[in-house]
Amino acid sequence: MARVVFPEHLLRHTGGQRELELFVDNYRELLAVLEERWPGIRGPLNKSAVAIDGQIYQGAFLEPVHADSEVFFMARIEGG
Amino acid sequence: MAEAVDLRVVGTTPVRPDGVDKVTGRAQFGADLNMPNMLHGRILRSPHAHARIKRVDLSKALAMQGVYAAVSGADFPMLASGEVSGEAGGDLADIARNVMARDKALYHGHAVAAVAATSLEVAEQALDAIEVDYEVLPPVLDVLEAMAADATLLDEQCFTKGLSETPDKPSNIAAMVKLARGDLEAGFAAADVVVEGEYRIPMAHQGYIEPHACTATVNEEGKATVWCCTQGHFDFRTMTAHILGCKIADLKFIASEIGGGFGGKTVVYLEPVAVMLSKKAGRPVKLVMTREEVFRATGPTSGSVVRVKVGARKDGRITAAKAWLAYEAGGLAGAPVGPGVMSIFAPYDLDNFLVEGYEVLVNKPKVAAYRAPGAPQSMHAMEVALDDIARQLDMDPLDLRLRNAADEGTQAPYGPKFPPIGFKACIEAAKKHPNYLAQVPEGAGRGVAAGFWFNIGMQSSAEVRINEDGSVVVMEGNPDIGGSRASMCLMAAETLGVPYEQVKTYVGDTESTGYCMVTGGSRTTFATGMAVVRACEDIIAECKARAAATWGVDKDQVEWQDGTAVPAPGVNADVNPLSLADLAASASATGGPILGKASLNAQGAGASFSINFADLKVDKETGAVEVLSYTAIQDAGKAIHPAYVEGQMQGGAAQGIGWALNEEYIYDQDGVMENAGFLDYRMPVASDLPMIDTEIVEVPNPSHPYGVRGVGETPIVAPLGVAANAVRDAIGIRINDLPMSPPRILAALDAA
Numbered sequence: 001m002a003r004v005v006f007p008e009h010l011l012r013h014t015g016g017q018r019e020l021e022l023f024v025d026n027y028r029e030l031l032a033v034l035e036e037r038w039p040g041i042r043g044p045l046n047k048s049a050v051a052i053d054g055q056i057y058q059g060a061f062l063e064p065v066h067a068d069s070e071v072f073f074m075a076r077i078e079g080g
Numbered sequence: 081m082a083e084a085v086d087l088r089v090v091g092t093t094p095v096r097p098d099g100v101d102k103v104t105g106r107a108q109f110g111a112d113l114n115m116p117n118m119l120h121g122r123i124l125r126s127p128h129a130h131a132r133i134k135r136v137d138l139s140k141a142l143a144m145q146g147v148y149a150a151v152s153g154a155d156f157p158m159l160a161s162g163e164v165s166g167e168a169g170g171d172l173a174d175i176a177r178n179v180m181a182r183d184k185a186l187y188h189g190h191a192v193a194a195v196a197a198t199s200l201e202v203a204e205q206a207l208d209a210i211e212v213d214y215e216v217l218p219p220v221l222d223v224l225e226a227m228a229a230d231a232t233l234l235d236e237q238c239f240t241k242g243l244s245e246t247p248d249k250p251s252n253i254a255a256m257v258k259l260a261r262g263d264l265e266a267g268f269a270a271a272d273v274v275v276e277g278e279y280r281i282p283m284a285h286q287g288y289i290e291p292h293a294c295t296a297t298v299n300e301e302g303k304a305t306v307w308c309c310t311q312g313h314f315d316f317r318t319m320t321a322h323i324l325g326c327k328i329a330d331l332k333f334i335a336s337e338i339g340g341g342f343g344g345k346t347v348v349y350l351e352p353v354a355v356m357l358s359k360k361a362g363r364p365v366k367l368v369m370t371r372e373e374v375f376r377a378t379g380p381t382s383g384s385v386v387r388v389k390v391g392a393r394k395d396g397r398i399t400a401a402k403a404w405l406a407y408e409a410g411g412l413a414g415a416p417v418g419p420g421v422m423s424i425f426a427p428y429d430l431d432n433f434l435v436e437g438y439e440v441l442v443n444k445p446k447v448a449a450y451r452a453p454g455a456p457q458s459m460h461a462m463e464v465a466l467d468d469i470a471r472q473l474d475m476d477p478l479d480l481r482l483r484n485a486a487d488e489g490t491q492a493p494y495g496p497k498f499p500p501i502g503f504k505a506c507i508e509a510a511k512k513h514p515n516y517l518a519q520v521p522e523g524a525g526r527g528v529a530a531g532f533w534f535n536i537g538m539q540s541s542a543e544v545r546i547n548e549d550g551s552v553v554v555m556e557g558n559p560d561i562g563g564s565r566a567s568m569c570l571m572a573a574e575t576l577g578v579p580y581e582q583v584k585t586y587v588g589d590t591e592s593t594g595y596c597m598v599t600g601g602s603r604t605t606f607a608t609g610m611a612v613v614r615a616c617e618d619i620i621a622e623c624k625a626r627a628a629a630t631w632g633v634d635k636d637q638v639e640w641q642d643g644t645a646v647p648a649p650g651v652n653a654d655v656n657p658l659s660l661a662d663l664a665a666s667a668s669a670t671g672g673p674i675l676g677k678a679s680l681n682a683q684g685a686g687a688s689f690s691i692n693f694a695d696l697k698v699d700k701e702t703g704a705v706e707v708l709s710y711t712a713i714q715d716a717g718k719a720i721h722p723a724y725v726e727g728q729m730q731g732g733a734a735q736g737i738g739w740a741l742n743e744e745y746i747y748d749q750d751g752v753m754e755n756a757g758f759l760d761y762r763m764p765v766a767s768d769l770p771m772i773d774t775e776i777v778e779v780p781n782p783s784h785p786y787g788v789r790g791v792g793e794t795p796i797v798a799p800l801g802v803a804a805n806a807v808r809d810a811i812g813i814r815i816n817d818l819p820m821s822p823p824r825i826l827a828a829l830d831a832a
Binding site for chain 2: 005007008009011012016024051053054055056057058059060063070072073074075078079080
């Protein structure tokens with residue numbers, strides 16, 4: 001199962017749960033599952049970046065999530 | 081990714097295509113546009129650092145001869161909180177309030193009204209005629225005092241974001257960010273040495289040489305055209321549309337050449353005001369900031385207080401690290417504390433750490449992005465702590481860093497495992513560098529520090545057009561700050577297989593090319609470069625199809641070699657190869673003009689690490705610091721144009737050295753900046769610095785066609801720690817606070 005980890009600023013939306021494991025095929029499905037579990041979390045997740053297997057996406061959509069994937073939500077990066 | 085041995089053009093150093101116009105004065109910068117009947121605008125700025133605005137009366141100004149328009153906060157719509165399109169600066173409602181104050185002036189210099197008149201002199205007189213009633217409030221200037229429970233509030237609606245529960249009471253703490261891993265207590269218990277300290281860094285400005293400037297004209301249909309110096313005209317268009325409550329399609333933005341930005345020109349200040357004034361006046365309006373306005377009212381980067389505690393074993397392995405960050409946001413939220421938290425430990429493989437960061441409102445200018453926003457402040461503290469550990473362990477500072485260096489597969493402090501990165505390669509390069517192997521000059525000190533930045537990709541577009549003679553036009557939408565036109569030409573030439581000279585790159589306006597996010601975040605060569613490569617691949621596919629049609633073979637039977645369509649090996653076709661020029665000449669018969677395009681949201685920007693070291697000498701009578709030598713080593717992934725990569729490294733080093741040694745916002749007790757000019761805000765000039773030596777490390781980023789990582793941010797990060805550690809080495813005294821200006825160094829020497 002894919003391991004999904006939330007940073008501190010998202011814990012208020014997950015009832016304090018820091019990580020979970022689940023089966024999904026891609027990021028769109030992951031968002032749908034998380035929204036079903038924690039209604040309202042989609043908005044904050046859409047404002048976050050996500051790293052899937054080390055690759056950081058500032059706007060993920062259909063990126064594959066494998067059974068052994070590691071998914072980390074994180075603050076979006078800016079730059080000068 | 082293309083193999084390095086295959087590259088023909090990428091990695092060479094041709095002269096930039098915009099160079100001649102820039103050195104001969106032909107290039108048009110923000111203030112250079114003049115139009116018939118153009119009016120000159122000026123902005124009235126708050127004389128108070130913190131004040132309630134009770135009344136703004138424009139009537140006397142509007143009654144003056146030669147005054148065509150005047151506006152104040154009441155002329156702009158109130159925005160609900162929302163997110164900025166793109167980057168830099170936080171919430172759109174806050175950006176709107178920064179462009180023009182509404183109920184409160186939040187820093188000395190905050191815009192409260194503006195006029196447009198037939199001359200600058202009349203405009204200045206009109207500013208004097210505007211009546212503003214202020215209720216002056218106590219200014220909040222110190223970040224730690226601002227965090228106190230009984231501090232005067234800047235915003236009664238500011239409830240700290242990022243906490244597990246929304247707080248009951250408002251405060252000046254706009255946001256909290258936290259990262260943690262492992263068992264901190266056990267980590268410190270396992271340490272043989274523990275160091276800790278508190279480090280303060282004042283606000284510093286990006287110091288771009290060109291002040292903000294724009295000209296706007298609004299026609300009778302309400303459609304506006306805006307010329308401005310910007311790092312991203314598409315995002316300026318979006319912000320302006322939101323701030324004015326108009327349609328994006330009613331705004332056309334044209335980017336001028338830009339005299340530096342470094343992040344400070346990723347957010348609007350003048351443009352919505354110029355459009356509003358032009359709309360009211362029915363004439364074009366030009367707004368140009370003075371240098372003083374640039375300092376007082378455009379984004380510096382956050383001043384900070386950072387506390388760090390680090391423990392390590394005798395062998396140098398770090399067992400635990402803890403950090404606490406407080407970053408000044410200025411009068412409105414938007415401080416880069418998130419990246420500060422995420423970057424402080426990023427170069428190192430740590431099992432146990434905790435870092436908490438706070439973004440704090442103070443009555444100073446709203447901060448804006450500045451090269452690697454947030455990283456220099458936090459990483460300075462960590463790099464100083466590591467230097468102290470190396471001293472206690474009598475260990476070479478490079479060996480200490482190598483002992484703990486992150487590598488491919490290391491779990492970054494902010495979550496994911498690193499893909500291939502070049503930090504260890506940078507350290508190894510430093511250990512072998514002749515400047516490091518050389519003895520430290522008599523009386524001098526040597527400092528070492530690491531740098532890091534994430535780098536970003538995001539949305540970009542590009543079009544590639546083939547002219548009738550086979551020459552190539554690249555159209556993209558990123559203002560060229562550091563030589564990006566040349567890099568785009570190189571990547572297009574490489575991909576198409578044509579000479580560099582055959583390609584020209586143009587920066588289109590918002591109506592002539594597709595969306596490109598700002599030139600910032602070290603993203604342009606990576607993301608827009610990727611779009612250019614994809615558009616060129618589109619061209620190649622089209623050319624192969626046309627060659628196949630010309631020869632009467634299947635398009636799979638055509639290959640593209642060195643800018644020419646040739647039959648694939650084994651294809652039985654008695655034909656002559658077709659060059660790009662041949663295909664362009666026959667384009668009317670084979671389907672019309674040849675055009676390639678690409679749009680993408682580039683993912684997989686590769687983190688860029690650095691190691692810098694320098695030898696500095698301190699004059700113990702004057703406290704002045706002389707930089708004897710400075711060496712910057714950085715992983716660029718692949719240097720498309722090595723000379724411009726070196727330029728980024730040298731420029732970032734110069735800015736970082738300036739921040740470390742002299743630059744600071746100095747305030748009086750009323751919150752008035754006392755050094756708002758280059759004479760008193762002391763940036764390094766050419767005679768202050770030696771030639772910065774560079775070494776480019778190339779650990780390719782597998783996510784880019786040519787391995788690009790992006791290089792613009794990382795170079796400013798390490799110099800703060802380098803200078804602090806070198807001064808410590810030179811005088812034997814640790815100075816925790818920056819800048820290490822002559823008075824501060826003399827005070828430290830006297831105290832010792």
